[in-house]
Amino acid sequence: MPLTLHLTVNGEAHRVDLTDPRPTLLDVLRERIGLTGTKKGCDRGQCGACTVLLDGQRVNSCLVLAASADGAEVTTIEGLSADGALHPVQAAFIENDAFQCGFCTPGQVMSAVGLLAEGETGGDPERIREGMSGNLCRCAAYPGITAAVMDAFARMEAAEGERADDRARTEDRARQGEPA
Amino acid sequence: MTDMIEPVSPDTLANGSAHVRLGSNAGQPLTRADGRLKVTGRATFAADNRPDGMLYAVYVSATIARGRVTHLDVDAAKAHPGVVEVMTPANRPPLARDPDAKPHPFALKVDALQNDRVRYAGQPIALVIAETLEAAAEGAVLLAPAYAAEPARMDEATGEIFATEIAGFGNPALFEKGDVEAGLAAAARRVEARYTTPAQYHNAMEPHAIVAAWEGDRLILDMPTQAPALSTAEFASFFGIPPQNVLVRSPFIGGGFGSKAFATGPYLLAMLAARMVGRPVKMVHRRDQQFGPVGHRGATRQTLRLGAAADGRLTALDHTALSTTSSFDDFLEPAANASHNMYASPAMRMAHQGLRNDVGTPGAMRAPGEATGSAALECAMDEAAEACGMDPLAFRLANYAETDPQTGRPFSSKALRECYTAAAERFGWSGRPLAPRQMRDDEGRLVGWGMGSALFPCPMFEAEARATIHADGTGTVEISASEMGQGALTALAQIAADGLGIDGDRLDFRSGDSSLPNGGIAGGSGHTATAGSAIFTAGADAVRRLAEIAVADEASPLFGASNSGVEARGGRLHRVDDPSRSETYAAILSRAGLSSVTGEGKGARDPAAAESRAMFSHGAVFAEVTVDPDLAQIRVTRLVGAFAAGRIVNPRLATSQLTGGMIWGIGFALHEETVYDPRTGRPMNADFAGYHVPVNADVPSVEALLVEETDRHVNALGIKGVGEIGITGTVGAIANALWHATGVRVRDFPVKMETLLG
Incomplete structure (x- = not known):
């Protein structure tokens, strides 16, 4: 049963013609679209290596039937850094040595981005460890991963704080009739 | 034993080249050289390769541990849309080496469809090749194997206990010193206890994966391996081709832990499949297929x-x-x-x-x-x-x-x-x-x-490396080392830069490809020591050749210094007796009219020290x-x-x-x-x-x-x-x-x- 799938992946529209309905989102990303940054570690939702953001939520893409994602927006590891600048989570992973072999790393990074967006952990290491426990790392770079997520949280908070300050200043100036 | 060697500082080699020192790069807590590639998804693992015309293979795992395969529904699998070929013991192309032979002490017997016997659960018993992964997976299911099962022997009661002279890789199984029974009898306190440890499986996050392609009699393999250059001879022996006809590309290994150092049955089947259909074939293990044919820690x-x-x-x-x-x-x-x-x-x-x-x-x-x-x-x-x-x-x-x-x-x-x-x-x-x-x-x-x-x-194992200093003062170091997460691309490059006496950002470190000098095996915690020694020696050799040119050149500020009277650092040679007199690598090569100078090195244990x-x-x-x-x-x-x-x-x-x-x-x-x-x-x-x-x-x-x-x-x-x-x-x-x-x-x-x- 041929079917046509429309996906927006990393901001780019993709039309995927499938000859049958079986492929997972992971296999479509890797084998049809050619975005191989997302990894297959278990193909049954147990390791997290295939984590992507689906409409902003982190999911195991091996558990998503591609056909069910028609019309969705997907962000993969390839779409995380704009113009060559690393996302704060990516930079923190390098600085905190949060990986060794690097195979689980795209999933870890996407999961961390999703986790921080969920806003449930703050900078609490225990909550971060719990929230990152769906992403296995056999090299066991866990101490670095936790440190990296805490680090990224702090950076993003600081950046958010600066933006808020900027907004406040702009608003102050606007109130006082000054040009922004 | 008298020890005549004076203590040395950690920055000085005990018996290495006089020209170069460790310490400018080695010893620094650098972040990973491959860090950016790995956090952006651009580090390419074997399964990420998709050559033109590639087919997908899925092998069928035995679901019994002992017995025979009595039937495979090949017709049903072949009838499935997209299935191109099915390989079973009946049509498996011949191999030049018996999979049950052990031509060298490190060889393990492998299962490559040599017969219909099943000797453990998870053993490959057939392979399906198809246009898509989904079709190959479905074809594998449709084979629906039937077995004549025999009782599995899974414990001490049913298994055979045997005496052995060898444990591990060639280690003696018995060591005795003194009289244990007398020592126990004389003891004031005695403890006797029994411990058990179970079978454990490596389970690297990256499942075993291979993309195999033939170009005539040349075999091109994208696969993770802890021994890229060594594995070429092993694979070549199964196909009756010279080792140099096998190219193994293994830039990144998604974890090995010992499971990616040897030839396995499924890998051979993928190579056979590519030859059978005349197209590149990708085969990636399912997670459950990591339990069986790729080794484990025995109970x-x-x-x-x-x-x-x-x-x-x-x-x-x-x-x-x-x-x-x-x-x-x-x-x-x-x-x-x-x-x-x-x-x-x-x-x-x-x-x-x-x-x-x-x-x-x-x-x-x-x-x-x-x-x-x-x-x-x-x-x-x-x-x-x-x-x-x-x-x-x-x-x-x-x-x-x-x-x-x-x-x-x-x-x-x-x-x-x-x-x-x-x-x-x-x-x-x-x-x-x-x-x-x-x-x-x-x-x-x-x-x-x-x-x-x-x-x-x-x-330490044995490794070789090649180091080159170019006319612009940059360096290249080549070795078929393995980056499997331990940080070889970073740490070995640090040693390489020191060996060449240049800054790390002036170095092009090439690794992970079997066509490069043999980097040995990333195992036994000996890769950095072995490959590092080869790399450092190669760099020192290149510097020595450069020094020979400089000290013989009247136009060089180094002229007249003895060959051992110069030292390399920061891309310059300095006179030891007057470090203010120095010259850049680029200047030395330029005046000599050379585009580069190359050194070679080996790493191995000193037998006397051993x-x-x-x-x-x-x-x-x-x-x-x-x-x-x-x-x-x-x-x-x-x-x-x-x-x-x-x-x-x-x-x-x-x-x-x-x-x-x-x-x-x-x-x-x-x-x-x-x-x-x-x-x-x-x-x-x-x-x-x-x-x-x-x-x-x-x-x-x-x-x-x-x-x-x-x-x-x-x-x-x-x-x-x-x-x-x-x-x-x-x-x-x-x-x-x-x-x-x-x-x-x-x-x-x-x-x-x-x-x-x-």
Whole structure:
């Protein structure tokens, strides 16, 4: 049963013609679209290596039937850094040595981005460890991963704080009739 | 033995080239050279390759452990849309080498459809090649194998126990020194205990994967391997082609841990498939297919008998192991050999027997022998300390081996005392109550502290490297090394830059391809030492050639300096007697009209040093656990290790290796176990839901301290190795902490709540 799938992946529209309905989102990303940054570690939702953001939520893409994602927006590891600048989570992973072999790393990074967006952990290491426990790392770079997520949280908070300050200043100036 | 060599500073080579020094790059805690590639998804692993015209292969795994395949519905599979070909024993193309032959001691028998026999669950019994992965997977299901099953032999009662002369890779299975029985008889305290460890599977996050393509008689392989250049000869032998006709590209390995060092049946089938259909073929293992044909850590049953005098000194140490292997090959986990080199005892006996079960052949898995053996040894030492009424650390210090207990040789270096001190202090060991069940946390959980000693040998293999200085003053170093997470691309490049006397950003480090000089094998924690030695020597050789040109050139400020009177750093040669007189590499080559100068180097153990010294990395690990008094839920709340492993090339990466190894210790102690169905012999937990490895939440606090150690015997660079030692010591430390928390001696791994509940 041929079917046509429309996906927006990393901001780019993709039309995927499938000859049958079986492929997972992971296999479509890797084998049809050619975005191989997302990894297959278990193909049954147990390791997290295939984590992507689906409409902003982190999911195991091996558990998503591609056909069910028609019309969705997907962000993969390839779409995380704009113009060559690393996302704060990516930079923190390098600085905190949060990986060794690097195979689980795209999933870890996407999961961390999703986790921080969920806003449930703050900078609490225990909550971060719990929230990152769906992403296995056999090299066991866990101490670095936790440190990296805490680090990224702090950076993003600081950046958010600066933006808020900027907004406040702009608003102050606007109130006082000054040009922004 | 007299020692005429003067102590050397860590920055000076004991017997290397005079021209170059380590230290400008090596020793720095650089972040990973491949970090950016890995966090952006641009590091290319084998399964990421998609050459034009590529087909997908899925192999069928046997679901019985012993018997014959009686039927495969090839017609049904072939009729499925997209299926291109089905390979079974009936049509499998011939191989030039018998998969059941063992042409060299490291060869393992493999299953490549040589017949219809099944000898373990998970064995490949057919292969389906299709246009899509989905079609190949469906075709594999449609084959619907039928079997004539025979009873699986999965335990001591049904399996054959056999005597052996060899354990592990060519190690003697028996070692005896002194009279163990007399030592036990004379002991004031005796301990005898039996420990079991289960079958464990490597389960690297990257499943085994291969993209195979033939160009005439040339075989092109994209696959993860811990030995790119060495594996070409192995693969070539199966196809009757010269090794140079095989190209293996392995830029990144998604974790190996010993499972990606050898030829496997499924890999051969993928190569055959590509030849059969005349197109590139990709084959990636499913996670459940990681349990079977790619090796594992064989199960052991170990018995320790220790005798100690009233002062706590050992009078006898007896360690025997029954190691499980397959029905058709002989790799035995050399568990008892872990007791060879750790503690001083006048009488020692380490012996192995084999047990044949219907499982895939085990092999090397991170610290093979050392992990299982030290788990049992460190638990037994703890039981002996208790019997002597001594603190576990004091007991180990009473039995500190000043010379190697096995050979009597001096250690090339041994900073174990410093490790004990550093880790104990950091952990806060002093004041630990001797008796168990004395400590509780704020929430009423039982708290226990335990410790273990860590040890791992420092083997070197053989490697070659090539180093080139270019006209613009940049350098290239080439070696078929393996980046599998240990940080080879970073650490080896640091050594390479120092060998060439240039800054790291002026170096092009080329690796991970079998066409490059043979980098040996990334195993045995010996890759940095071996490949690093080859790289450094190659760089020094290139610098020597450059120096010869400069000192003979009247126009050079270095003219007239003896060849050994110059030193390389920062891309310049300096006169040793007047460092202000120097010249850049680029200027020397330019005047000589050369576009480049190339040096070559080899890395291997100095045979004289090997004969005269015992060489090991050492460490000490301290563990804190909490146990819920009602539910027996276990948490490893703290691990502190201190390790002395010679020169540390990159402290950031070495620390990660060590903490990673320690976390493997948590997995060994508490999580990892393959449960086989005794009727079918199938692993019942061949996935990550059932085969548990530590997750982030299991690891609240792990710390590895690096203890400074200078070793001028182990190799010219003074490098030992850090890849495997972390798991040794840790398992025992956790088990001993569990006893200290609960008063229950745990002797079967992994430790489960029900054991503690009694």
